[in-house]
Amino acid sequence: MEMETYDVIIVGAGPAGLNCAKQLGGNNLRVLVAERNSVIGPKVCAGGLTGKGIGLLNLPDQLVAFKYDKIHLFHWDKLFHLQDDKNFICTIDRKELGQWQLGQLEKFPNITVKTDFAVSKITSEYVVVNGNKIGYRHLVGADGSSSLIRRYLKLTAQKTDIAIQYILPTTQYKELEIYFDSNLFAAWYAWIFPHKNYTSIGCMGNPRVISSKRLTKNFSTWLKKYGIDMNGAKYEAFPINGDHSQYRFEGNIYLAGDAGGFASGLTGEGIYQALVSGEEIGKMILDKNYHSEKIDELVRLQHRHHKILNALVVAGKFRPLLIEAGKYSLKSKSISKKLIETIA
Ligand SMILES: Cc1cc2nc3c(=O)[nH]c(=O)nc-3n(C[C@H](O)[C@H](O)[C@H](O)COP(=O)(O)OP(=O)(O)OC[C@H]3O[C@@H](n4cnc5c(N)ncnc54)[C@H](O)[C@@H]3O)c2cc1C
Numbered sequence: 001m002e003m004e005t006y007d008v009i010i011v012g013a014g015p016a017g018l019n020c021a022k023q024l025g026g027n028n029l030r031v032l033v034a035e036r037n038s039v040i041g042p043k044v045c046a047g048g049l050t051g052k053g054i055g056l057l058n059l060p061d062q063l064v065a066f067k068y069d070k071i072h073l074f075h076w077d078k079l080f081h082l083q084d085d086k087n088f089i090c091t092i093d094r095k096e097l098g099q100w101q102l103g104q105l106e107k108f109p110n111i112t113v114k115t116d117f118a119v120s121k122i123t124s125e126y127v128v129v130n131g132n133k134i135g136y137r138h139l140v141g142a143d144g145s146s147s148l149i150r151r152y153l154k155l156t157a158q159k160t161d162i163a164i165q166y167i168l169p170t171t172q173y174k175e176l177e178i179y180f181d182s183n184l185f186a187a188w189y190a191w192i193f194p195h196k197n198y199t200s201i202g203c204m205g206n207p208r209v210i211s212s213k214r215l216t217k218n219f220s221t222w223l224k225k226y227g228i229d230m231n232g233a234k235y236e237a238f239p240i241n242g243d244h245s246q247y248r249f250e251g252n253i254y255l256a257g258d259a260g261g262f263a264s265g266l267t268g269e270g271i272y273q274a275l276v277s278g279e280e281i282g283k284m285i286l287d288k289n290y291h292s293e294k295i296d297e298l299v300r301l302q303h304r305h306h307k308i309l310n311a312l313v314v315a316g317k318f319r320p321l322l323i324e325a326g327k328y329s330l331k332s333k334s335i336s337k338k339l340i341e342t343i344a
Pocket of ligand 1: 011012013014015016017034035036037041043044045046047048049117118119120142143144145147148163164165202237238239240256257258259263268269270271272274
């Protein structure tokens with residue numbers, strides 16, 4: 001029997017995969033988006049989306065839970081702010097985002113999205129789903145931090161953070177809050193991200209600096225310290241891959257989003273990077289000579305984040321002083337603006 005073949009198979013219907021598919025919509029390429037989950041969208045994530053991502057998506061207002069022109073930062077229990085004169089960050093629900101992105105693909109007859117469709121094996125010519133081979137001309141790995149395609153390409157991921165969060169069924173929190181505590185979270189932080197019907201409270205760190213076990217223990221200490229009521233909370237944990245080296249392989253295999261290690265190891269942000277890399281890889285498939293300046297910019301930005309992170313890691317016991325210095329520098333409007341440009 002002849003093997004079914006697509007021009008493009010995109011593995012994973014997260015922000016990267018769906019934005020890649022959108023870019024390929026309306027062309028004469030047959031595109032398959034294979035998603036292992038039964039519902040598109042839900043993902044372990046705090047749902048913070050920075051201004052660049054909001055602009056890129058042209059996100060409708062009803063999808064935004066809250067918009068902020070200010071982040072409340074805490075160090076040594078003292079509050080300070082990262083503030084702009086316009087909104088630069090918002091929170092969105094990942095299921096709603098995924099469903100909205102999916103809806104945008106409905107008008108394209110050349111795109112097929114299949115759920116409950118887990119790719120279990122990759123070869124240079126086909127993928128395997130439920131024991132069946134499906135051929136491809138181009139393969140896009142948009143399958144997140146534990147990417148099968150990344151493993152097939154034998155890429156490791158050293159700079160992978162672990163992020164843990166509780167989803168609390170409460171709407172009592174109204175501000176976007178970030179807590180630095182060098183003893184508990186080393187160079188990273190804990191967050192409170194309010195949503196319409198729930199709140200994400202979490203923290204992150206790199207296991208090479210702070211083990212997952214210690215991070216989990218320290219997070220409990222922090223939750224107790226702030227008297228956070230964990231009644232009915234749901235615990236979640238997932239890696240964030242910020243170890244980018246390459247995104248195009250053998251001319252016809254690509255890695256987008258977390259599969260490509262595009263996330264920030266410093267802030268944990270990865271939705272924007274997933275959207276951009278997915279879209280740009282779509283353009284490359286349409287035009288083999290296309291060179292993506294936007295991906296170059298993502299990579300430069302990731303290097304800047306790694307440099308800041310490295311400085312915080314090697315500072316060791318002097319880290320709190322570095323954070324305090326940062327806190328004082330944020331009194332300057334121009335430094336605040338520069339930092340917002342770097343992280344948002
Ligand atoms: C606790 C936590 C909090 C976070 N908070 C934020 C935040 O506030 N802001 C932000 O920007 N980023 C945040 N991130 C990071 C963000 O979630 C990711 O960077 C982003 O989801 C990456 O998008 P993606 O499309 O590359 O991958 P994903 O969103 O992971 O999508 C990959 C898709 O591939 C599917 N898949 C995987 N394997 C297969 C397979 N074999 N076959 C078929 N389908 C498959 C998965 O089911 C999934 O739907 C957070 C991450 C964590 C863990």
